[in-house]
Amino acid sequence: MQHPPKDKPSSPTADRRREIAAAARSLIAERGFEGLRTRDIAARVGINVATLHYHVPTKETLIGLVAQSLRDDFIAQHESRPRDTLSPRERLISEFDDFRENLTDNAELFKVMAELQERARRDPVVSDVIRPMQAFWFAQVAEVLARGRDDGSFRHDLDPEAGALLVLGAMIASQRHPNASMALFDGVCAELLRSLENPSPPDAGRGPAARQAPAPKPSFGKSPLKNSTKVP
């Protein structure tokens, strides 16, 4: 987006802006935009309100800054994943694992994301930052589904875009559920796999008997994937 040799500006001002964005993020996660006050952000950073306004001229730009920091985190995380070496099914499971990982040690991210999602309805600054991120995520899943359909591991009549909405919608819904838990999320992932997989795979010899047992629970931890197919 900016100058290429600017991987980490690390100037003191840029650091302050990152601190401010981080403080704003945690406060948004706690109280939402409705209760977001510049004074509170400044207090959490440990600076004066005027100092905050020196670094970030207005509240609106501050919110834009939060949206950008969230997008940067999201994209950096998704680009650091191994992609081309995995089969479609493995990549889908990897998507589940990514989500689960964020769910545990990055819970704040989802709350802020939900809050930004609502705000994107009215704020074009937020919308311009958030929407491409969602579109990127959506397209990535849709592409995985399309490849899996074409190679026979997913259903032949699978609509990749609709399927991507199933996957993302179900993952997010499992987290918004009142009784949200990791077991619920795992159950949803297993159900997604059963819903998308080809019931009669052309090459694999799993046979139709596997579809009789209710909820087989494939137990896809990250471990059984990391060393299954490394590189040809």
Place this chain on the structure above:
Amino acid sequence: MQHPPKDKPSSPTADRRREIAAAARSLIAERGFEGLRTRDIAARVGINVATLHYHVPTKETLIGLVAQSLRDDFIAQHESRPRDTLSPRERLISEFDDFRENLTDNAELFKVMAELQERARRDPVVSDVIRPMQAFWFAQVAEVLARGRDDGSFRHDLDPEAGALLVLGAMIASQRHPNASMALFDGVCAELLRSLENPSPPDAGRGPAARQAPAPKPSFGKSPLKNSTKVP
């Protein structure tokens, strides 16, 4: 919930409160809670701010009132549907149609619902009203899926609760999508049906040939259902 002979209290005060709740709802849909001002609500009703505070003592109770009015609408609508005469598959499609119907001529409802969903995180007053409503919806879908699994129309290994999260999550996600449209929603519904239906039904003679065509588009308008099974 209240006295049985109180279907429509229709006292002038209760009417005013309903007017206020309606105005607040539309304003929340437009600007969210962040931009909700008691002055604006009063102006939309056509009364003074003091008069509004005469009817609704505080802003918090006003928001609770909005939540209640939303829940009442939701439950009234869901209880007015024919339930016991339909097969599980028909009831699922009826759920799609309900959602689609609200999507077109009740769009405000979903915006307010999303807004309340976020607020329920921190406001116990809203939470106590919204959560049971969602639980009711969720349980209703899960029960339909369980019945459909048991009678063979849905997959044998279908997990009803996880499946309900698939259905609700996908429907909601299709509406939050940046390029949301009715065609997208219909595609998601079709994909949900393909995902949940039994690929080898025991009694029906549809045959496996129907599963080869990509995206068959069953075209489930409301019309083919409304007069198929009326009442014995």
Place this chain on the structure above:
DNA sequence: CACGCTCAATCAAGTGATTGATGGAGGGCG
């Protein structure tokens, strides 16, 4: 009917508190 009283409903005009934002005066450091 007429008079006096009550009370729900409404309003104009505030009240104090809070908010985002500013201006100018320092402070530390090269």
Place this chain on the structure above:
DNA sequence: CGCCCTCCATCAATCACTTGATTGAGCGTG
């Protein structure tokens, strides 16, 4: 000195909510 950076003090605007007064409909009593 000059340049970032920080803070104190303050502003104008806005907020939810209150105050005190007015209206008019109902209602009993003589």
